[in-house]
Amino acid sequence: MTFLAALRDTTRPDAPDALRIGDVTLSWSQVRDAASTFAAGVDRTGPVAVCAVPTMETVVAVTGCLLAGVPVVPIAPDSGPAELAHLVTDSGATSWAGPLRDGIELPVQSIDLHPSDPAPLPEAIDEATPATILYTSGTTGSPKGVLMSHHALRTGIEGLAEAWGWTDADTVAHGLPLFHTHGLVLGVLGSLHIGSRAVHTGKPTPELYAAAEATMYFGVPTVWTRVARDPESARRLASARLLVSGSAPLPVPVFERLRELTGQSPIERYGMTETLLTLSTRADGERRPGWVGLPVGEAETRIRGEDGSFAPHDGETVGRLEVRGPMLFDGYLNLPEVTAEVFTEDGWFVTGDLAVVDADGFHRIVGRESVDLIKSGGYRIGAGEIETSLLSRPEVHEVAVVGLPDEDLGQRIVAFVVTAEASDDLAASLVDHVATDLSWHKRPREVRFVESLPRNHMGKIQKKQLLEPAP
Numbered sequence: 001m002t003f004l005a006a007l008r009d010t011t012r013p014d015a016p017d018a019l020r021i022g023d024v025t026l027s028w029s030q031v032r033d034a035a036s037t038f039a040a041g042v043d044r045t046g047p048v049a050v051c052a053v054p055t056m057e058t059v060v061a062v063t064g065c066l067l068a069g070v071p072v073v074p075i076a077p078d079s080g081p082a083e084l085a086h087l088v089t090d091s092g093a094t095s096w097a098g099p100l101r102d103g104i105e106l107p108v109q110s111i112d113l114h115p116s117d118p119a120p121l122p123e124a125i126d127e128a129t130p131a132t133i134l135y136t137s138g139t140t141g142s143p144k145g146v147l148m149s150h151h152a153l154r155t156g157i158e159g160l161a162e163a164w165g166w167t168d169a170d171t172v173a174h175g176l177p178l179f180h181t182h183g184l185v186l187g188v189l190g191s192l193h194i195g196s197r198a199v200h201t202g203k204p205t206p207e208l209y210a211a212a213e214a215t216m217y218f219g220v221p222t223v224w225t226r227v228a229r230d231p232e233s234a235r236r237l238a239s240a241r242l243l244v245s246g247s248a249p250l251p252v253p254v255f256e257r258l259r260e261l262t263g264q265s266p267i268e269r270y271g272m273t274e275t276l277l278t279l280s281t282r283a284d285g286e287r288r289p290g291w292v293g294l295p296v297g298e299a300e301t302r303i304r305g306e307d308g309s310f311a312p313h314d315g316e317t318v319g320r321l322e323v324r325g326p327m328l329f330d331g332y333l334n335l336p337e338v339t340a341e342v343f344t345e346d347g348w349f350v351t352g353d354l355a356v357v358d359a360d361g362f363h364r365i366v367g368r369e370s371v372d373l374i375k376s377g378g379y380r381i382g383a384g385e386i387e388t389s390l391l392s393r394p395e396v397h398e399v400a401v402v403g404l405p406d407e408d409l410g411q412r413i414v415a416f417v418v419t420a421e422a423s424d425d426l427a428a429s430l431v432d433h434v435a436t437d438l439s440w441h442k443r444p445r446e447v448r449f450v451e452s453l454p455r456n457h458m459g460k461i462q463k464k465q466l467l468e469p470a471p
């Protein structure tokens with residue numbers, strides 16, 4: 001078996017609308033020809049950095065790299081100079097595809113959506129080959145490159161297809177970014193493997209979802225919260241086969257409101273960049289609000305207490321969630337020690353999430369072990385990265401960044417800043433600094449000036465005290 005099986009299958013009937021992104025639509029054979037032509041010309045000396053704007057060109061470049069067996073590094077199109085420099089240097093990218101960014105001196109690979117003399121489909125490649133290097137934040141330091149093989153992507157997608165009854169009769173729609181697992185791997189590459197049609201709506205707004213006429217809709221909880229607040233758009237999703245939420249916890253009231261408006265309960269699933277998706281409720285099974293269901297495909301899970309003992313399956317005992325399976329990553333690029341730290345001695349990946357499991361094997365994610373990993377709008381953001389960026393400003397003497405509860409975003413990034421120059425202008429300028437230095441979605445939504453940060457007798461900042469509501 002090979003990843004992107006449906007795209008590679010030249011015997012299946014063509015469909016004129018296999019893939020639609022914004023106002024560009026291509027058939028299966030057109031996607032195949034464009035991607036094969038990109039593959040034929042691609043620089044094979046190192047990974048290709050793809051500026052992941054939500055366009056057909058991005059999908060053709062990514063797919064072309066996969067067909068060629070060249071690892072692809074999707075880059076957030078608005079990465080600031082610090083983030084961009086880190087991603088390009090750390091990944092060892094030797095070429096670039098998509099809109100060129102200032103400061104990038106790599107050779108640019110051309111993308112032709114309609115080649116006049118298309119190259120033939122490349123031979124299947126070894127499944128152990130790295131497919132993607134997806135950058136994701138940790139609690140400290142710069143984002144880490146997560147190496148996913150073709151085998152991991154294929155087995156992960158096939159597990160989901162079984163759980164969701166996902167077939168080539170489906171049309172998948174979403175409007176999520178193409179530089180993360182959710183939007184790129186599940187939302188686009190998954191269809192190119194399974195053979196379903198795919199529609200990228202450009203942005204994930206309720207109106208655009210309502211107009212997409214799909215059978216399966218993918219969204220982060222913020223998207224579903226906005227759909228639930230827009231009854232007219234929500235009702236137009238009633239005829240869909242599955243409404244799927246993931247990347248962060250779906251609030252129970254949103255689950256219930258969606259059920260009221262659409263007549264169907266959303267599917268909730270859980271995953272990580274490092275593990276693809278490991279847990280989900282099933283199309284043919286129970287969908288319980290607040291719970292993420294059962295292991296998918298060949299994934300296995302276990303929950304352990306701090307002393308290493310296994311948590312009883314009583315639906316109450318909270319422990320650390322550990323995962324094993326063929327859809328796991330092959331490590332963090334250039335970071336063997338960090339990779340070793342996130343695996344147990346017997347080879348299970350420690351997710352950093354806290355969970356419970358009940359007698360039926362149903363899982364509920366209770367929270368994260370560290371307050372330093374924030375999930376805002378479904379984006380994973382490391383507090384340390386934002387603190388480092390803010391501390392580069394001379395006005396900032398001390399800073400602590402936390403995620404506070406937010407009805408729309410799940411968590412919103414709040415920076416507590418100690419400075420001698422507190423003012424509204426400084427707050428706005430610090431927000432702007434992070435938005436341009438790192439990226440737009442990493443900007444604090446709020447800056448609070450404080451006299452000092454709460455510390456324990458060892459001098460360590462007590463972030464938990466900052467999570468309490470402001471007086």
Ligand code: MCA
Nearest residue numbers: 078176177180181182222246247271272273377378379440
């Ligand atoms: C956006 N705006 C900007 C920029 N970007 N302005 C200046 N510069 C920019 N670079 C503007 C927009 O035009 C808009 O303006 C306003 O900012 C707010 O934009 P919006 O898109 O609504 O952003 P948001 O409210 O901040 O974000 C909500 C969101 C977003 C759209 C849901 O958070 C999102 O796309 N999240 C998806 C994250 C994701 O895919 N995570 C998956 C990780 P105006 O209002 O004037 O139009 S993978 C994963 O987690 C695993 C494997 C898993 O389990 O799935």
Ligand code: AMP
Nearest residue numbers: 246247248249269270271272273365380
């Ligand atoms: P990322 O690497 O961006 O995929 O983020 C992975 C993290 O997202 C996980 O470790 C969880 O904390 C969180 N996450 C993903 N899906 C869910 C979900 N359905 N419920 C709760 N948390 C989730």
